[in-house]
């Protein structure tokens with residue numbers, strides 16, 4: 001499940017207990033959105049939140065999260081816990097030292113605040129900092145199968161897709177959802193074919209061009 005931590009611990013504990021009872025197997029704490037996004041683009045578009053999809057958020061989202069909050073989620077859930085919104089290797093390293101299961105490199109699709117680094121730009125340093133102690137997922141701006149290939153080559157364990165999943169149905173209903181995923185899968189398969197690999201495990205950093213060679 002993906003969790004926003006509210007200022008009310010009783011609410012947090014109830015949400016975690018409900019998620020466990022519903023069979024969720026891991027908790028992702030989003031750490032980068034204590035308030036609605038205010039990038040210039042979000043403001044320009046005049047985006048307004050629809051009715052809150054997560055009713056517990058009527059309690060608000062806690063600002064100034066610290067490691068005690070993360071510890072509470074680990075203790076209450078007993079499940080693998082990841083943090084989402086990691087943009088520095090230092091934070092990724094600390095997350096690993098504190099026993100988290102993984103990190104999600106994300107700038108929230110660039111919608112939260114302007115000036116954050118691109119996920120792709122920080123992914124290699126985060127992978128290096130994690131040193132295989134947990135999983136590294138990445139999202140924000142991944143649109144094509146070749147983007148997925150490059151992220152995997154940088155050492156990501158998986159790639160998250162946000163808005164394309166909404167573009168598909170907006171254009172073509174349920175068939176649009178199917179075609180969004182099918183197109184990504186086809187493009188990834190094509191890129192793998194061109195690269196001469198047949199399994200995801202074979203997508204390694206040997207396909208990356210080192211800056212020194214550019």
Ligand SMILES: Cc1cc2nc3c(=O)[nH]c(=O)nc-3n(C[C@H](O)[C@H](O)[C@H](O)COP(=O)(O)O)c2cc1C
Pocket residue numbers: 002030084106107108109110139140141142160161162163164
């Ligand atoms: C409509 C919408 C709702 C989202 N809601 C959440 C959310 O509740 N929690 C969260 O951590 N991220 C949320 N995100 C951000 C995505 O999880 C993800 O980080 C981002 O969309 C990835 O970038 P992309 O859209 O460029 O692929 C949302 C994104 C969209 C488009």
